[in-house]
Amino acid sequence: MSxxxxxxxxxxxxxxxxxxRLWDTVQTLAPLEPRFVSVTYGAGGTTRELTRDAVATLHKFSGLNVAAHLTCVDASRQETLEIADTFARAGVQDIVALRGDPPKGHDRFVPHPEGFNSSIELIEALAETEMFSIRVGAYPDKHPEAADMSADVDWLKAKLDAGADEALTQFFFEAETFFRFRDACAKAGIDKPIVPGILPIENWAGARKFARSCGTHIPDWVEHAFEKAVRDGREDLLATAICTELCSDLIEGGVDKLHFYTLNRPELTRDVCFALGITPQVDLQKVA
Known part of the structure; x- marks a missing residue:
């Protein structure tokens, strides 16, 4: 297996x-030589300054390629592009451009009066600067606000056509979910990379709640397996096994890139990577 x-x-x-905890996470996973790491924005832009500071610090001290999340929520166009410019001046050349979740207490996205109306407008503005590689989100299960799956595919194509370079998917539980989405995207004429998002499940109750909120389908067998594992105190073992098998199935199906949602808890992600044969690289000249 490659x-x-x-x-x-x-x-x-x-x-x-x-x-x-974040720095421990970085130190644990950096030896696996990721092609990039990303730092999220909180719902409603609540961690805007924290994201900016974390991105700048990681870029300066970690030696990793850092991508900053940027959303349209609760900010004018000028404010949003000023944040992007701050990232650029710090040396950050990668942005994950998202519409963003509604602020707490709101059930739907409402554009700022002077802000971007959608992620597509944000992507177009970022692309015009010619300063960034742009990644966007994708939904292999139907987005809660989408009319159907074809609408999700059409919206992703529009984002990529607007100037994005690559898509990162929401997490899912079965490889077939991703393959079905990948095939639909190819049929729609999408030829840019679509990278599966992987969630190693540290806490089943939290993962289940998050899955339901974002429209991720939970297969019955996953629900039953975790209920039993939690009772038996073997939740981590099950999580590692399920995640490793999912990644293996994806790789066998032609996937050559994986994006892990670590939740700043690196142990399961590290263990899954080890199981896939992704281990810290040793400099033989230093060892000799």
């Missing part, structure tokens, strides 16, 4: 303890 290229998603710390 080894895929990998990337990792982190979220910005809100406390001193969380800052140490």
């Amino acid at each position: 080894k895929p290229e990998i990337s990792f998603e982190f979220f910005p710390p809100k406390t001193l303890e969380a800052s140490f």
Whole structure:
């Protein structure tokens, strides 16, 4: 089995303890040589400054290629592009451009009066700067706001046509879900890379809640397996096995890149990577 290229998603710390946790996560996963790592934006843009600071710090001190999340929520066009310019001046050349989730207490996205109306407008503006490689989100299960799956495919194509270079999918539980989506995208004329998003499940209750909120289908066998594993105290073992099998199935189906949602808890992600044969690279000259 060939080894895929990998990337990792982190979220910005809100406390001193969380800052140490993020740095421990980076140190654990950096030796696996990811092609990039990304730092998220909180719902409603709540971690805008934290994201900016975390991106700048990681870019300066980690030696990793860092991608910054950027959303349209609760900011004018000028404010959003000023944030992008801040990233560029810090040396960051990769952005994950997203519409963003509604602020807490709101059930749908409402554009800022002077802001971008959609992720497509944001992507077009970023592409015009010619300063960034742009990644976007994709949904292999139907987005909660989409009319149907074909609407998700059409919207992804529009984002890629607007200037994005690559798509990162929401997480899913079965490889066939991704393959079905990939085939639909190819049929629609999409020829840019679509990278599957992988969630190693640290906490089943939290993962289940998140899956339901974002429209990710939970197969009955996954639900039953985790219910039993939680009772038996073997949740981590099951999570590692399921995630490794999912990644293996994807690789066998032609996938050459994987994007892991780490939740700043690196152990399961590291263990899955090890199981796939992705291990820290040793400099033989230094060992000799």
